[in-house]
Amino acid sequence: QVQLVESGGGLVQAGGSLRLSCAASGRISGLSAMGWYRQAPGKQRDWVAIITAGSSTVYADSVKGRFTISRDNAKNMVFLQMDSLKPEDTAVYFCNAIKWGTDYWGQGTQVTVSS
Numbered sequence: 001q002v003q004l005v006e007s008g009g010g011l012v013q014a015g016g017s018l019r020l021s022c023a024a025s026g027r028i029s030g031l032s033a034m035g036w037y038r039q040a041p042g043k044q045r046d047w048v049a050i051i052t053a054g055s056s057t058v059y060a061d062s063v064k065g066r067f068t069i070s071r072d073n074a075k076n077m078v079f080l081q082m083d084s085l086k087p088e089d090t091a092v093y094f095c096n097a098i099k100w101g102t103d104y105w106g107q108g109t110q111v112t113v114s115s
Contacts, residue, residue: 002026002104004095009109012085016113020080022095022106033098034071034078038091038111045094049080063089085113 008020024031035050049059049069057069068081078095090113095106 002028002031002097002099004097004104004106006093006095006106006109009093009111011112011114014085014087014113014115016085017081017083018085018111020082020093020095020109020111022078022080024076024078024097027099028076030099031076031097035096036069036078036080037094037096038089039094039108040091043091048093051078082111085111087113087115089113 002024003026004022004024006020006022008018010018012018033050033052036048037045038048039045047060048063049067051057051069051071059067066084071078089111091111092108093111094108097104
């Protein structure tokens with residue numbers, strides 16, 4: 001099993017920044033892509049950013065140019081730097097990891113952006 005624990009969420013004003021962290025533990029050998037997803041109230045969970053084991057990245061159009069995903073393989077962590085935050089970024093953010101075709105999820109961290 002793989003355990004994922006997110007941290008770094010909170011309340012911030014529009015235009016501000018937050019940095020989310022996700023720590024992976026357990027049977028982490030073989031982890032491939034890791035990423036961040038978010039779910040706003042009443043909406044489906046959508047992907048935000050993904051980073052491969054080789055550190056290639058891809059971003060949703062809604063966050064491109066504002067968010068940056070990175071990973072530290074030595075520490076088994078993935079990060080999401082969020083700048084120029086907007087009220088529409090308000091959501092619960094979930095860390096995701098894939099291992100041998102199986103998805104693992106963290107418990108989520110709330111991000112609230114006030115206007």
